[in-house]
Amino acid sequence: MVGSIFSVLLFPGFLFVSVLALYSEFIDRKIYARLQNRVGPPWFQPLADFIKLLAKEDIVPEEANRNMFNLAPAFALCAAVTAFLYIPLWSFNSLCSFGGDSIVVLYLLTIPTLAFFIGGWYSTSLFARIGTVRSLTQLVAYEVPLFMGILSAALLADSWSLRDIAFFYTQHPLYILLNSIGFVVALISLLGKLEKGPFDIPEAETEVVAGVFTEYSGRNLAFLKLSLNVEMVVGASLLAAVFLPFGLNANPLAGFFFFILKVSAIVAILSLMRTITARLRIDQMIRFCWKYMAPFAILQLVINLILKGVLLR
Amino acid sequence: MSLEEKIKQALVSKFDFLAGRIVISRPRRIFIQVELERLNDVFDYAVKQLVFSHLCTITGLDEGLTFGVVYHIADKNGIVLNLRTAVPKINPVLRTITFYFPGAEIYERELMDLLGVKIDSLPPGLRYPLPDDWPQDEFPLRKGWKPKAENREQKTENREQKT
Amino acid sequence: MREQRKFKIPIGPQHPALKEPESFSVALKGEKILGVDIRLGYNHRGIEKACEERTYVQDVYLIERICGICSHTHSTCFVQAVEEIAQLAVPKRALYIRTLVGELERVHSHYLWLGVAGHEIGFDTLLMYTWRDREAIMDILALLTGNRVNYGINTIGGVRRDIDSAQTKEVLKAVEQLEERTHYYIEIATEDMAISKRLSGVGMLPQEDALRLGAVGPTARGSGVNRDVRRDDPYAAYEELSFDVITDTHCDVYGRTVVRLKELLESFKIIRQVLKNMPQGPIAVKAPRKIPAGEALSRYEAPRGEDVHYVKANGTDKPERVKVRAPTLANVRTVKQMLKDRFLADMPIVIAAIDPCFSCTDRMVEIKNVDSEKEKIISWPELRSLSIEWYKAQGVDFTKLNKKLGNV
Numbered sequence: 001m002v003g004s005i006f007s008v009l010l011f012p013g014f015l016f017v018s019v020l021a022l023y024s025e026f027i028d029r030k031i032y033a034r035l036q037n038r039v040g041p042p043w044f045q046p047l048a049d050f051i052k053l054l055a056k057e058d059i060v061p062e063e064a065n066r067n068m069f070n071l072a073p074a075f076a077l078c079a080a081v082t083a084f085l086y087i088p089l090w091s092f093n094s095l096c097s098f099g100g101d102s103i104v105v106l107y108l109l110t111i112p113t114l115a116f117f118i119g120g121w122y123s124t125s126l127f128a129r130i131g132t133v134r135s136l137t138q139l140v141a142y143e144v145p146l147f148m149g150i151l152s153a154a155l156l157a158d159s160w161s162l163r164d165i166a167f168f169y170t171q172h173p174l175y176i177l178l179n180s181i182g183f184v185v186a187l188i189s190l191l192g193k194l195e196k197g198p199f200d201i202p203e204a205e206t207e208v209v210a211g212v213f214t215e216y217s218g219r220n221l222a223f224l225k226l227s228l229n230v231e232m233v234v235g236a237s238l239l240a241a242v243f244l245p246f247g248l249n250a251n252p253l254a255g256f257f258f259f260i261l262k263v264s265a266i267v268a269i270l271s272l273m274r275t276i277t278a279r280l281r282i283d284q285m286i287r288f289c290w291k292y293m294a295p296f297a298i299l300q301l302v303i304n305l306i307l308k309g310v311l312l313r
Numbered sequence: 314m315s316l317e318e319k320i321k322q323a324l325v326s327k328f329d330f331l332a333g334r335i336v337i338s339r340p341r342r343i344f345i346q347v348e349l350e351r352l353n354d355v356f357d358y359a360v361k362q363l364v365f366s367h368l369c370t371i372t373g374l375d376e377g378l379t380f381g382v383v384y385h386i387a388d389k390n391g392i393v394l395n396l397r398t399a400v401p402k403i404n405p406v407l408r409t410i411t412f413y414f415p416g417a418e419i420y421e422r423e424l425m426d427l428l429g430v431k432i433d434s435l436p437p438g439l440r441y442p443l444p445d446d447w448p449q450d451e452f453p454l455r456k457g458w459k460p461k462a463e464n465r466e467q468k469t470e471n472r473e474q475k476t
Numbered sequence: 477m478r479e480q481r482k483f484k485i486p487i488g489p490q491h492p493a494l495k496e497p498e499s500f501s502v503a504l505k506g507e508k509i510l511g512v513d514i515r516l517g518y519n520h521r522g523i524e525k526a527c528e529e530r531t532y533v534q535d536v537y538l539i540e541r542i543c544g545i546c547s548h549t550h551s552t553c554f555v556q557a558v559e560e561i562a563q564l565a566v567p568k569r570a571l572y573i574r575t576l577v578g579e580l581e582r583v584h585s586h587y588l589w590l591g592v593a594g595h596e597i598g599f600d601t602l603l604m605y606t607w608r609d610r611e612a613i614m615d616i617l618a619l620l621t622g623n624r625v626n627y628g629i630n631t632i633g634g635v636r637r638d639i640d641s642a643q644t645k646e647v648l649k650a651v652e653q654l655e656e657r658t659h660y661y662i663e664i665a666t667e668d669m670a671i672s673k674r675l676s677g678v679g680m681l682p683q684e685d686a687l688r689l690g691a692v693g694p695t696a697r698g699s700g701v702n703r704d705v706r707r708d709d710p711y712a713a714y715e716e717l718s719f720d721v722i723t724d725t726h727c728d729v730y731g732r733t734v735v736r737l738k739e740l741l742e743s744f745k746i747i748r749q750v751l752k753n754m755p756q757g758p759i760a761v762k763a764p765r766k767i768p769a770g771e772a773l774s775r776y777e778a779p780r781g782e783d784v785h786y787v788k789a790n791g792t793d794k795p796e797r798v799k800v801r802a803p804t805l806a807n808v809r810t811v812k813q814m815l816k817d818r819f820l821a822d823m824p825i826v827i828a829a830i831d832p833c834f835s836c837t838d839r840m841v842e843i844k845n846v847d848s849e850k851e852k853i854i855s856w857p858e859l860r861s862l863s864i865e866w867y868k869a870q871g872v873d874f875t876k877l878n879k880k881l882g883n884v
Contacts, residue, residue: 036604039872126485130504130820198598198670206493206596206824278670279598281821282507339560341709342773367703368690369775369784370801385773385784389702391709393773416690416809419516420801427524442517453525 007095017084021229022046027264028271035275050222058218065122072119073223079111080230088166088241090255092248100160112231113139120212131211134282135202141289142192148297149186152304153179153242166245182300183243185293190235197274201282236266344395352398360413365394371420373428375456380405380430409435427454489518493824507819512812527798532558544625548581549778551630557774557787558632562767568755570634575713576750577629579743584613585779586736589831596824597674609657612650634760644751651744658740665733675730679814679826682727692806693781695830698732700725705777717749729829766793778803780831804832
């Protein structure tokens, strides 16, 4: 009992994932800054920002629905952290695991977006409402390629369980290469999910101020930001577990090192992508997702179906 | 003959009352003094026949008993025609030129706000450049106008009371 | 999932997309813009009135502060009008120096614009790059005039500072470096997929509309209107210089971007010519304190378009009337046209594409030393070395970076 509370709350649960989230925010910001020829923040900046925000006044708009407004950040954070518990990190065994956990993780990852929607909608700010409508519109566009990308990898491994998928690809390392289209599609979809890079449309600063987050301040904002960062870590470790399952059978210390490396690499790729692109418009983003991403995801699916029939008889 | 001279001749032959009222102050600058009654004819002719197709701006002046209004219009050769007229202060009404230049709206609103010239048949719109709560009968560009000290104090007081 | 109800959102007076207070009230249906109401005047400071209560010399400096970016524009335009009334024969060398500063100002303004445009379409990398490169031109301006903005180089009858051969060399060096960068930005702007997606077809202003609404500067030239005061109504030294007026027929934000970028290359051309052909001689004539009665209209091609000043003198040392028409005022009406039936997401870049003016900060800081209660004024190089030292203490060293960029 005490052991599982320890795992859920401290390691590798809530506290660990929060630290990791701050770390990946630092990686993201530093790389973003260096690529833009800026100095970038010192390593403790994300933590300092978090602490500072906690100390700030928490303002709830008069018109807003108080409960919904205050609950949304908690929802988002809890869902993201819960998803983390199902992902194999540095060994095949994740904290919780069952036959269909890949589906559960994907759905848990959707909840933060919905929580942002609820928070933004009930804050009644016009900018936040436009932001929420945008983030839901965007959800419809990136969710399908992301699911298909990950599920086609699962298809080849013949299991819905992340643990079995990772195990399968460790047994057959070359098969990882077969999923490369799916990996790219999932990576780009992840940008949409994290509202980053060319897909930061819901919080486009020059259009809708901060979108969903416009009315948030203080503690609530701190947790919203943290949950976004946790989402980034969860997304990165999910992709790492499915598409790059190296080092899972090594000894725990090397595995841990590999895990951090993989997450950092994925975060670095995400920040590279957001450095080199301009923000798309919502209609362009949706067209892009359905015109290019979804067909490529389907292609991957078809390839894997055929391969499964031919290779794994 | 230079282009400026040609324009001068064309204007004089069309409107004989303009003889002696056209000054070419330097190359590419023509100043014309026109009576308010004949302004529209001259303006129409300059814009439509002489193709002065670009409105630089409209200047309003306080000249004591009258308001001076100068229309600066330019053609593609860089010649600027400065059509200057006087509007009596008692009933300062000008016809809008937004039919010719839709962009003139903002310059005309400026005349309305800063000098108190009334513009006839100007479509309704937001005022420019003074704030919405500016008193109706105060026109800062008139010569006698001084910012009222007590007004300002009262305003800050009001603001303090509100907060 | 889009909300189909109509609603109005306020963009401004305070909004991240605007660098200056203006208010755009946007009626939206979903993401579509139905109509825009523009309310200006938040920045009205009564400068025209204030000019009537000050002497001509004071006005030069007051007028220079109308805008932080095109300060040289306004002061040149004003002194030109006054010189015309007073019939002063301004020395050639002064006109060349004015042209030089004017073109350097255009370069820094267009660079600034490119960065802002990048920011408005969510491409901050472009902002960081262009503004970094813009520093070179700011340094040159500081070298020539003593200031990064509000140069104070104009005076009635000429200019206040001469330029020597060492400065000429520095300018040429910077121009060469910037020209290379400009080619790079032209490549980016014309070839990058995401950028062209966001710029092409956005903010359409057909040529006839540009003419009808009286658009000026790059806004008009991006719609194929061949209009440039520098060529049509030459002032300063432009009559003796050869350059092309850049136009583009795309009629959208992309066209305006291309015009501005190619204008940069023209500016470099002009700067080189000015430095090569700069005549020797005095840099100013003495101006009378009292300007004889008269009136003059002066036009100037600011980075944003045609700037118009009308000055009426009454024989005293103070003007009777000074009228200023900044280019943005002529262009702002086109925004309404450009935004019709567009998306909300296009709004920031469409507004930015007319390049509305905004102010810059000053570079002098006063430092209060707590111990001695003494105020100390730090010069720019000192301030810079202080900041470099500070970063060094934080473990960040710029020397390598500087070497790489070639601006040691």
